[in-house]
Amino acid sequence: MTDIPLVPETTRPLPTLGSSEGLISWVASVDHKQIGIMYLISSFLFFVVGGFEALLMRTQLAQPNATFLSPEAYNQIFTMHGTTMIFLVVVPMLIGFTTYLVPLMIGARDMAFPRLNALSFWALVFGGLMLYYSFIGGGAPNAGWFSYAPLSERPYASTNGLDYWALGLLVVGVGTVAAGINTITTIWKLRAPGVTIRRLPLFVWMSLVNSFLIIGALPALNASLVMLLADRMLNAHFFAPAESGSAVLWQHFFWAFGHPEVYIMVLPAFGIISEVIPVFSRKPIFGYAFVAGSTVGIAFLSFAVWAHHMFAVGLGRPWDLIFGASSMLIAVPTGVKIFNWIATMWGGAIRFTTSMLFAASFLITFTIGGISGVTFAVVPVDWQVTDSYYVVAHMHYVLFGGTMFAVFAGAYYWFPKMTGRLLSETLGKWHFSLTFIGFNLTFFVQHFLGLMGMPRRVATYPDLPNWGLLNLTSTAGAFMLGVASLVFFWNVTASWRNGKEAGDNPWQAWTLEWATTSPPPIYNFDQVPPVKSRRPLWDLAHPENPDSRPRKPKVEQTDQ
Amino acid sequence: MTTTALEKLKHIEKNTLGMALFLINEAVFFALLIIAFVNFRNSVKSGPNAAAALEPLTTALFTVALLSSSFTIRQADKNLERKNHARMLAWLVATIALGGIFLVGQGMEYRRLLTNDVTISRNIFGSTFFTLTGFHGLHVLVGLIMLATLAAFAFSGGLKGPKSSGMAAISLYWHFVDVVWVVIFGIIYVWTAGLIKF
Numbered sequence: 056m057t058d059i060p061l062v063p064e065t066t067r068p069l070p071t072l073g074s075s076e077g078l079i080s081w082v083a084s085v086d087h088k089q090i091g092i093m094y095l096i097s098s099f100l101f102f103v104v105g106g107f108e109a110l111l112m113r114t115q116l117a118q119p120n121a122t123f124l125s126p127e128a129y130n131q132i133f134t135m136h137g138t139t140m141i142f143l144v145v146v147p148m149l150i151g152f153t154t155y156l157v158p159l160m161i162g163a164r165d166m167a168f169p170r171l172n173a174l175s176f177w178a179l180v181f182g183g184l185m186l187y188y189s190f191i192g193g194g195a196p197n198a199g200w201f202s203y204a205p206l207s208e209r210p211y212a213s214t215n216g217l218d219y220w221a222l223g224l225l226v227v228g229v230g231t232v233a234a235g236i237n238t239i240t241t242i243w244k245l246r247a248p249g250v251t252i253r254r255l256p257l258f259v260w261m262s263l264v265n266s267f268l269i270i271g272a273l274p275a276l277n278a279s280l281v282m283l284l285a286d287r288m289l290n291a292h293f294f295a296p297a298e299s300g301s302a303v304l305w306q307h308f309f310w311a312f313g314h315p316e317v318y319i320m321v322l323p324a325f326g327i328i329s330e331v332i333p334v335f336s337r338k339p340i341f342g343y344a345f346v347a348g349s350t351v352g353i354a355f356l357s358f359a360v361w362a363h364h365m366f367a368v369g370l371g372r373p374w375d376l377i378f379g380a381s382s383m384l385i386a387v388p389t390g391v392k393i394f395n396w397i398a399t400m401w402g403g404a405i406r407f408t409t410s411m412l413f414a415a416s417f418l419i420t421f422t423i424g425g426i427s428g429v430t431f432a433v434v435p436v437d438w439q440v441t442d443s444y445y446v447v448a449h450m451h452y453v454l455f456g457g458t459m460f461a462v463f464a465g466a467y468y469w470f471p472k473m474t475g476r477l478l479s480e481t482l483g484k485w486h487f488s489l490t491f492i493g494f495n496l497t498f499f500v501q502h503f504l505g506l507m508g509m510p511r512r513v514a515t516y517p518d519l520p521n522w523g524l525l526n527l528t529s530t531a532g533a534f535m536l537g538v539a540s541l542v543f544f545w546n547v548t549a550s551w552r553n554g555k556e557a558g559d560n561p562w563q564a565w566t567l568e569w570a571t572t573s574p575p576p577i578y579n580f581d582q583v584p585p586v587k588s589r590r591p592l593w594d595l596a597h598p599e600n601p602d603s604r605p606r607k608p609k610v611e612q613t614d615q
Numbered sequence: 616m617t618t619t620a621l622e623k624l625k626h627i628e629k630n631t632l633g634m635a636l637f638l639i640n641e642a643v644f645f646a647l648l649i650i651a652f653v654n655f656r657n658s659v660k661s662g663p664n665a666a667a668a669l670e671p672l673t674t675a676l677f678t679v680a681l682l683s684s685s686f687t688i689r690q691a692d693k694n695l696e697r698k699n700h701a702r703m704l705a706w707l708v709a710t711i712a713l714g715g716i717f718l719v720g721q722g723m724e725y726r727r728l729l730t731n732d733v734t735i736s737r738n739i740f741g742s743t744f745f746t747l748t749g750f751h752g753l754h755v756l757v758g759l760i761m762l763a764t765l766a767a768f769a770f771s772g773g774l775k776g777p778k779s780s781g782m783a784a785i786s787l788y789w790h791f792v793d794v795v796w797v798v799i800f801g802i803i804y805v806w807t808a809g810l811i812k813f
Contacts, residue, residue, distance in 0.1 A: 167629055236636040244629050270640045278647035282746060291735050291742035293651060299658040299739040308647055 085169035086577060090176050091155025092473060095466075097180055098148040099544075104187075105139035106540060108132045113497075113533040116526050119518040129514035130197035131216070135186075137200030138220065141320065142227050143183045145458050149323035150175070150234050152465055153262040155473065157238060159568035159575060160256045162247025162583035167240035171233050178230025186223030189216045196220035199512060201313060202283070204294030204305040209287045218287055221280045228277050235269030238262055247567075249586030256566045256589070257340060260347045261326030264354050265319055271358065272315035279308040303368055310361035318357045320454060322350060324461035325392060328414050331464045332396050334564045335411035336403030339590060339602070342395045349388035356385040366437045375434045382432035386425060393422055408562075409483030413464035416491055420456025424449055427502065442512070445505025451498045463490070463543070470547070471561045475573045476554030482546040489539035496532025500525045565590035634784035638791045641754070645795050648750060649802060652743040656807050662738040665803060668728060671810035677720030678800050681755070684713035685793045688762075688786045698776040700769070707766045710789070714759050721752050744803065751799055754792050761785045 081089055111132050115124040124132065154172060158165055166172045189195045194214035198207040207217050242255070242263050255263070283305070285291035292298035294305040325346075333340045340346060362370060362378040370378075396418055405411065427449040431437045440446065463486070470478045504525050509516055516522055560569040568575075569592055570584050584591050587603035594601035627635075656665075691706035725745075728734075735745040765785055768774055774782065804810050 168633060171633075232637075232640050236633055236640070239636055240629060240633050243627075243632060270636055271643060274640045274643035275647055278644045281750070282648075282651065285735065285742065285746050289735050291746065292739045293742055293746075299655065299660055300742070301654070304651065304654060308651075311647075 085165075085173045087154050087158050087166045087169065087172060088473070088575060088577075088579075090172050091151050091153075094147055094151025094154055094176055094179070097176075097183075098144050098151060101139055101143040101183060102148075103540065103544075105136050105144055106537060108136040108139065110533055110537055112136065113530040115514065116516070117530040118527070119516055119523050121515055124514060126514040127197070130512075131190075131195035133512055134196045134199050134202075134220075138186065138196070138224070139183075140454070141200060141316070142224060143179070143186070145320045145454060145462075146231060146316075147179050147227075148462055149265070149320070149458070150231065152258075152327065152462075152469070153238055153265070153323055154234070156469065156568060157241055157259055157262055158245065159472075159571065159579060160259050160566055161242060161245060161250050162567050162580060162586065163241060163245035164579050166237050167244055168237050171237050175230040175234040175237065178226050178233070182223045182226030182228075182230065184223075185226060186219055189219035189223075192216075192219060201309050202305075203309075204283070204286075204300075204302040205296060207283060207287075207305075208295055209290075218284065221284050221287070225277060225280050225284075228273050228280070231269055232273045232277075235266035235273070238266040239270075247583040247586060249591075250567075254586060254589045257329035257343065257346055258323070258326035261322045261329070261350060264350045265322040265326075268315050268319050268322070268354055268357065272312045272319065275308060275312035276316075279305065279312065282308075303365075306365050306368060307361070310364045311358075313364065314361040315354075315357045317453075318353055321458050322353070324417075324458040325350065327461045327465035327468070328396060328417055329392075330564075330566065331410050331414040331468050332399050334468075334562050335406045335408060335414070336400045337406075338399055338403040340395065341398035341401075342391075343589065345391055346395050349391040352388040353385060356381060356388070360385055363432060363437070366431075366434050367441045379432045379434050383429060386429045386432075389425055393418060393425075408467065409478070409480055409487050410464045410467035410562075412484070412487045413460045413467065413490075416487075417457060417460040417464065420452055420460060420494065424452025424454075424456055427452065440505055442510055443505035444501040444509045444511055447511050448498045448501035448505060451494075451501075455494055455498070460490075463487075466543075466547075468562065469568075470550070471557030472568055472573045472575070474551050474554070475557055476550055477557045477561060478546050478550045478554060482542055482549075486539055486542045486546060489535055489542060493532045493535030493539055497529050497536060498532070500528050500532075504529075560592065563596075565592045567591060570595075628780050628783060630780040630784045631787060634787050638788065641791065642795075645747075645750070645798075648743075648747045649798065652747050652807075653802060655739045655743050659738055659740045662740070663731075663733045664740050665744070665808040668731070668733045668740070668744075669804060669808040670724070670727075671804040671808045674720070674724060674800070674804055675810065677717050678796065680713045680720070681717040681793060681796055684710045684717070685790055687713060688789050692782060692786055695774065695776040695779060695782055700775065703774070703776070704766065704769050707762065707769060711759060711762050711766060714755055714762065714789075718752060718755055718759070721748065721755075747799060748803070751792070751795060754795070758785070758789050758792050761788065 081093065084090060084093075111124065112129065115121050115129060154166065154176075157163075186196075192215055194216045196202070196212075196216035196219065197214075198212055198217060202217060202220065205211055242259060246255075282291070282293040286293050286295060286300075292300040294300050294302055296302050329340055329346055360378060360382045362374060363382040366375055366378075400415070407415075427445070431440075431446075431449070467478050467483055470476075504522065505511075507519075507522070509522060516526070557573050559571065559573055561573075562569075567580075567583065567586070571580050584595055588594055588601065590602050594603050687706050687710040691703050691710060694700075694703035694706060733741055735741050762785060765774070765781060768781070
């Protein structure tokens with residue numbers, strides 16, 4: 056483990072090509088590490104595009120009665136921003152981590168279906184390109200990321216934008232389903248000896264549950280898209296009320312997918328947090344079984360809360376009560392985890408690396424998003440604030456303050472494993488500070504704007520008291536986030552070339568991926584170390600006090 | 616779940632597990648199309664509905680062909696286990712033939728409907744009927760392609776038995792397509808079109 060190559064060795068899928076064929080060794084790769092890295096890079100590029108769209112919107116909204124963007128352009132841009140961030144950034148970024156890490160964490164050589172893995176990734180790329188082709192193919196989609204009918208029907212959206220939207224998401228969706236199938240099969244079939252279900256790293260647990268959510272929820276989207284396309288291309292009538300169809304059915308179908316999707320966008324992030332916090336607190340996770348078990352609870356409940364997106368439709372009091380109650384209930388298993396993570400940090404020897412800073416602030420920002428989320432379960436509150444900036448603030452606290460913070464924590468944590476080099480901590484702290492301040496500046500004030508009645512998805516607003524000031528604050532924060540992303544981009548590109556050499560296990564972590572070299576060889580492990588507990592590398596480093604042996608006197612497990 | 620079932624699940628073959636997970640995905644996909652059909656069952660205001668447009672008895676005939684193909688592929692499976700190559704191939708060809716008969720039947724039904732101006736755009740019945748049965752037909756077609764590949768492989772000397780993960784996964788898919796049709800036939804033809812009066 057002394058000879059550290061700077062980039063992963065390639066699979067050489069085409070025997071005639073030498074190792075000098077750098078690009079083809081990536082494009083034609085079926086190696087989970089290369090595909091995982093390509094997932095992360097592509098979704099980061101889409102993040103830049105989606106972020107640019109956000110900045111366009113914030114520029115338009117910086118002042119009342121602005122004319123920077125036309126309402127038509129604004130509709131297209133907020134639709135593309137939401138669609139991009141959800142389907143081309145958050146979900147694939149987490150799948151990228153899953154693809155890279157799961158085989159390493161369970162001591163496997165690759166995913167169960169390596170070629171299917173490549174298909175998943177390329178489906179993402181080409182689905183995303185198909186979606187963006189809409190800009191030159193007659194206009195981008197403009198009905199929001201959930202494309203409510205009948206607005207999304209041909210008479211009201213006559214350009215081809217929504218067709219590209221539906222087709223692009225179908226392609227991406229097929230890839231996502233394939234990734235889910237692949238992940239479950241990998242975890243079920245390819246665990247190294249000793250890696251039992253009860254010893255899986257929590258990130259693997261979250262990926263497993265997440266994959267079940269994917270294969271249960273994504274087909275609902277795919278079926279809805281197929282019906283929408285039938286309406287638009289073949290003049291069918293599923294969602295056209297004038298022809299005996301039903302617009303509300305679209306909402307039911309879309310949110311039957313859409314709410315599990317919310318958890319698809321956050322469960323692997325929980326997994327990242329569950330790896331990062333114990334390592335930088337020098338303590339094992341508090342209540343492993345509760346973290347894993349509550350996730351299974353979330354997965355089941357997530358299929359029973361979709362109609363809380365539809366309280367404003369008028370489903371009737373019994374349904375409002377049922378879905379209000381189930382939505383409150385789902386906050387419980389999520390709250391359990393927050394306490395698990397806090398208890399893990401409690402009394403630990405915490406090292407505030409950039410990764411840990413992101414993970415610790417995740418606890419704060421995600422909890423704020425969780426709390427504002429529970430307020431929607433109170434139906435009259437939902438009626439008051441639905442489709443306002445309060446919703447925008449809530450979901451960004453969950454998706455940015457939650458998932459993206461976790462993604463950054465994971466990026467700083469696993470970058471050394473992927474490249475063999477550490478990200479710069481100095482730039483990292485700048486990145487973190489700018490992100491944390493910029494994020495809260497952008498989105499915290501939007502709670503107030505929402506409560507004051509500012510509607511979302513409207514291109515401009517009148518000059519009401521404080522609206523201009525609060526919006527300007529939000530815009531300033533958004534540009535700060537833009538700068539933060541540039542710092543991160545600079546950090547990644549510079550450190551990839553000249554970063555400090557990381558070594559196999561720079562964080563003294565305990566899970567299997569740190570047992571191999573950084574970056575790992577193509578076959579991952581020379582020899583998988585014996586796994587007798589949840590922390591095989593702790594056992595290896597502390598033969599006198601291993602996890603695998605029941606302790607007689609209870610010994611404090613923190614490192615000195 | 617009994618311990619043996621759990622043990623079986625633990626040692627499930629990789630490709631079979633992959634296919635089973637894919638079929639969960641497909642089941643949800645069909646569930647939504649079926650819900651749409653049921654939801655709009657009585658919404659037809661003008662034009663044809665299931666009772667007026669469909670001929671349940673004719674379709675029942677072709678349904679028998681598809682259901683028998685579940686039996687024939689089971690026989691192929693059994694003969695693979697017994698390493699009885701010639702019989703296995705014969706049962707496989709029989710399965711393909713029965714699946715083909717079903718598709719021809721569906722094609723004839725579509726032709727009759729379309730010539731009578733019952734189309735996907737005519738009214739909500741057409742929309743739900745053609746989308747649901749069309750996607751099922753597409754799944755049958757994909758199944759036939761997989762079965763033909765398997766048969767070609769067997770014909771050129773492959774598939775010696777006693778086990779084949781390809782056979783296991785494809786027959787699982789085929790049974791699934793059958794079961795979905797049983798549900799569709801029950802809902803569209805028996806219940807809505809009134810093959811049996813309740």
